Amino acid sequence: xxxxxxxxxxxxxxxxxxxxxxxxxxxxxxxxxxxxxxxxxxxxxxxxxxxxxxxxxxxxxxxxxxxxxxxxxxxxxxxxxxxxxxxxxxxxxxxxxxxxxxxxxxxxxxxxxxxxxxxxxxxxxxxxxxxxxxxxxxxxxxxxxxxxxxxxxxxxxxx
Amino acid sequence: xxxxxxxxxxxxxxxxxxxxxxxxxxxxxxxxxxxxxxxxxxxxxxxxxxxxxxxxxxxxxxxxxxxxxxxxxxxxxxxxxxxxxxxxxxxxxxxxxxxxxxxxxxxxxxxxxxxxxxxxxxxxxxxxxxxxxxxxxxxxxxxxxxxxxxxxxxxxxxxxxxxxxxxxxxxxxxxxxxxxxxxxxxxxxxxxxxxxxxxxxxxxxxxxxxxxxxxxxxxxxxxxxxxxxxxxxxxxxxxxxxxxxxxxxxxxxxxxxxxxxxxxxxxxxxxxxxxxxxxxxxxxxxxxxxxxxxxxxxxxxxxxxxxxxxxxxxxxxxxxxxxxxxxxxxxxxxxxxxxxxxxxxxxxxxxxxxxxxxxxxxxxxxxxxxxxxxxxxxxxxxxxxxxxxxxxxxxxxxxxxxxxxxxxxxxxxxxxxxxxxxxxxxxxxxxxxxxxxxxxxxxxxxxxxxxxxxxxxxxxxxxxxxxxxxxxxxxxxxxxxxxxxxxxxxxxxxxxxxxxxxxxxxxxxxxxxxxxxxxxxxxxxxxxxxxxxxxxxxxxxxxxxxxxxxxxxxxxxxxxxxxxxxxxxxxxxxxxxxxxxxxxxxxxxxxxxxxxxxxxxxxxxxxxxxxxxxx
Numbered sequence: 001x002x003x004x005x006x007x008x009x010x011x012x013x014x015x016x017x018x019x020x021x022x023x024x025x026x027x028x029x030x031x032x033x034x035x036x037x038x039x040x041x042x043x044x045x046x047x048x049x050x051x052x053x054x055x056x057x058x059x060x061x062x063x064x065x066x067x068x069x070x071x072x073x074x075x076x077x078x079x080x081x082x083x084x085x086x087x088x089x090x091x092x093x094x095x096x097x098x099x100x101x102x103x104x105x106x107x108x109x110x111x112x113x114x115x116x117x118x119x120x121x122x123x124x125x126x127x128x129x130x131x132x133x134x135x136x137x138x139x140x141x142x143x144x145x146x147x148x149x150x151x152x153x154x155x156x157x158x159x
Numbered sequence: 160x161x162x163x164x165x166x167x168x169x170x171x172x173x174x175x176x177x178x179x180x181x182x183x184x185x186x187x188x189x190x191x192x193x194x195x196x197x198x199x200x201x202x203x204x205x206x207x208x209x210x211x212x213x214x215x216x217x218x219x220x221x222x223x224x225x226x227x228x229x230x231x232x233x234x235x236x237x238x239x240x241x242x243x244x245x246x247x248x249x250x251x252x253x254x255x256x257x258x259x260x261x262x263x264x265x266x267x268x269x270x271x272x273x274x275x276x277x278x279x280x281x282x283x284x285x286x287x288x289x290x291x292x293x294x295x296x297x298x299x300x301x302x303x304x305x306x307x308x309x310x311x312x313x314x315x316x317x318x319x320x321x322x323x324x325x326x327x328x329x330x331x332x333x334x335x336x337x338x339x340x341x342x343x344x345x346x347x348x349x350x351x352x353x354x355x356x357x358x359x360x361x362x363x364x365x366x367x368x369x370x371x372x373x374x375x376x377x378x379x380x381x382x383x384x385x386x387x388x389x390x391x392x393x394x395x396x397x398x399x400x401x402x403x404x405x406x407x408x409x410x411x412x413x414x415x416x417x418x419x420x421x422x423x424x425x426x427x428x429x430x431x432x433x434x435x436x437x438x439x440x441x442x443x444x445x446x447x448x449x450x451x452x453x454x455x456x457x458x459x460x461x462x463x464x465x466x467x468x469x470x471x472x473x474x475x476x477x478x479x480x481x482x483x484x485x486x487x488x489x490x491x492x493x494x495x496x497x498x499x500x501x502x503x504x505x506x507x508x509x510x511x512x513x514x515x516x517x518x519x520x521x522x523x524x525x526x527x528x529x530x531x532x533x534x535x536x537x538x539x540x541x542x543x544x545x546x547x548x549x550x551x552x553x554x555x556x557x558x559x560x561x562x563x564x565x566x567x568x569x570x571x572x573x574x575x576x577x578x579x580x581x582x583x584x585x586x587x588x589x590x591x592x593x594x595x596x597x598x599x600x601x602x603x604x605x606x607x608x609x610x611x612x613x614x615x616x617x618x619x620x621x622x623x624x625x626x627x628x629x630x631x632x633x634x635x636x637x638x639x640x641x642x643x644x645x646x647x648x649x650x651x652x653x654x655x656x657x658x659x660x661x662x663x664x665x666x667x668x669x670x671x672x673x674x675x676x677x678x679x680x681x682x683x684x685x686x687x688x689x690x691x692x693x694x695x696x697x698x699x700x701x702x703x704x705x706x707x708x709x710x711x712x713x714x715x716x717x718x719x720x721x722x723x724x725x726x727x728x729x730x731x732x733x734x735x736x737x738x739x740x741x742x743x744x745x746x747x748x749x750x751x752x753x754x755x756x757x758x759x760x761x762x763x764x765x766x767x768x769x770x771x772x773x774x
Contacts, residue, residue, distance in 0.1 A: 016454055024376070028372065046448045128459070
């Protein structure tokens with residue numbers, strides 16, 4: 001079963017544990033500046049929104065890459081950067097409509113979410129289940145369930 | 160590891176900014192943050208210095224676990240000689256600023272001297288510069304935050320600033336970071352203002368490393384699990400924030416009300432955590448809109464609130480219509496019970512103003528309570544207040560005075576002195592609910608006896624965060640003690656004080672101690688920091704810090720005579736509730752406390768105690 005990250009912003013408290021977990025997993029250091037997932041805090045609305053790559057099926061970044069450095073991991077469905085091929089041209093960062101591929105000046109390569117090889121550290125670190133790793137074909141499952149639970153089909157019959 | 164081993168020294172007088180190595184011998188004895196910064200301060204300033212003179216220093220200090228993945232690892236402290244108290248001041252804050260400072264590669268920033276004209280410090284990793292802040296002077300924290308973000312075109316800057324109150328010399332001004340987190344007490348923001356330092360803006364990209372990453376991650380995950388499963392840190396605090404306490408403390412008869420004339424407040428439920436969840440009749444929305452975590456925190460006790468747009472405080476003032484930092488328990492008590500005001504929206508507005516202009520809601524609310532008592536006694540007149548009737552229970556008085564204190568204008572200037580000086584001015588020093596010049600917070604020592612000793616002996620003046628025996632006396636953590644008994648409280652207070660001093664030096668949050676003991680901190684510190692950190696060593700660090708702070712205060716001119724409480728708590732019995740008929744039994748606890756501390760009868764650490772602790 002292919003799985004995807006599912007993000008429910010209303011559960012996010014803005015603690016940034018996900019950013020820390022991501023940077024630790026990928027860079028071996030606690031450093032949100034090197035995280036592939038970012039939490040955006042909208043102060044006046046009181047909202048915190050985690051945001052990262054959604055692993056497009058037909059990925060703009062992959063299509064744009066002139067060196068075929070972005071490859072699909074067949075097991076996880078993740079679009080992964082092959083550092084051996086990446087030349088740091090940043091065309092993928094322009095192509096991505098969502099901004100989730102970014103350049104890392106320290107390495108001269110781009111970085112993006114690779115689903116940690118199928119066990120994303122951000123989802124494991126999230127204390128409120130705002131980020132979960134779920135069946136890719138059913139990312140809407142819990143939302144559907146919540147709405148389903150609110151449906152009161154008995155009231156009219158019982159009146 | 161844990162530490163970057165790097166201190167930034169900023170001389171505001173000559174404008175120089177220099178990196179220097181962190182004194183690692185001191186780090187091994189005082190760990191970080193509260194302990195280590197206090198050591199630096201004690202070594203570098205004369206404790207008798209005028210807090211507002213250029214000779215005082217102001218230190219922003221992180222702990223070794225700040226900026227790590229340990230839960231709540233986002234704390235920093237502002238350490239200086241307090242403007243309000245003249246005692247050692249150490250105010251702890253969360254938000255994102257502390258971790259960002261650490262990510263920029265700095266354990267600590269030491270400010271010395273005084274700038275000729277207003278400045279702010281911009282830190283981008285190793286690049287550090289002092290920039291003119293003339294155009295920021297006179298602005299609120301919120302405006303300053305917005306201007307600096309726009310000017311530097313960097314949404315990821317984290318900013319700590321003072322508001323107008325700190326510029327105008329309000330003695331309990333604080334430093335507010337990330338718009339609504341505060342290094343709140345003792346007037347650390349006033350010291351910052353006296354140095355003509357408006358703000359610090361920081362962006363860090365270097366990250367933090369720990370000694371043994373694999374072990375650290377394993378331990379950190381175990382400890383996070385404990386927080387998640389604990390009733391207080393896993394349920395009570397996430398659901399109601401610290402406001403979970405309002406009804407509880409009122410019921411046990413320990414909610415100081417109307418300047419501590421009473422110990423129970425009829426309006427408590429209206430300003431409680433439960434009330435913040437209730438849907439308002441006016442707009443169909445609740446006051447509380449979200450929980451908010453500080454950096455790295457898996458508890459998320461912070462509250463985000465929105466004021467009812469039809470409330471008198473914000474009509475036609477859209478700048479207050481957005482979401483911002485909501486009421487926490489101490490603020491709700493001070494702005495509410497201490498003044499007798501039970502209007503939740505008015506309290507929320509006053510709280511917003513405290514954040515916007517950066518002043519301490521505890522001291523403000525308590526000072527206003529004292530002023531209301533003096534007003535009702537006829538000693539403060541409408542002419543003094545500019546026409547506002549300072550009656551207990553008046554929401555209008557609360558919100559009007561909050562705005563005046565925020566700007567340091569009119570009667571706000573007088574309130575800005577704090578209750579000790581205010582009550583002296585009007586001839587009734589006994590009406591100030593303070594110890595060593597600082598107002599006590601939301602627990603009445605007649606109903607919770609250990610808090611009397613806590614307030615009397617707190618090194619930064621009355622404070623709940625130096626030994627939170629409420630945990631034991633009311634909540635039963637780590638074990639239940641009788642809140643009305645004095646027996647055993649001396650030992651309890653000492654144990655809490657020492658453990659707290661150690662916790663405050665790690666970079667983690669004291670609120671974890673509802674679920675964690677020092678045993679839970681120890682493996683996290685040991686996996687992150689150079690050297691071996693045993694439980695014994697951590698405990699000793701705590702006791703060493705407590706005695707060092709005591710030494711600072713003794714050198715500053717305080718004596719054992721200052722380890723006392725307002726007469727009201729010692730002479731006027733509680734009128735209602737479980738503590739009815741009781742006063743605080745400080746005299747039954749203090750001598751034993753001195754003895755357990757290894758201090759003489761005058762409250763001075765003996766030579767033996769000092770040498771045992773390596774002081």
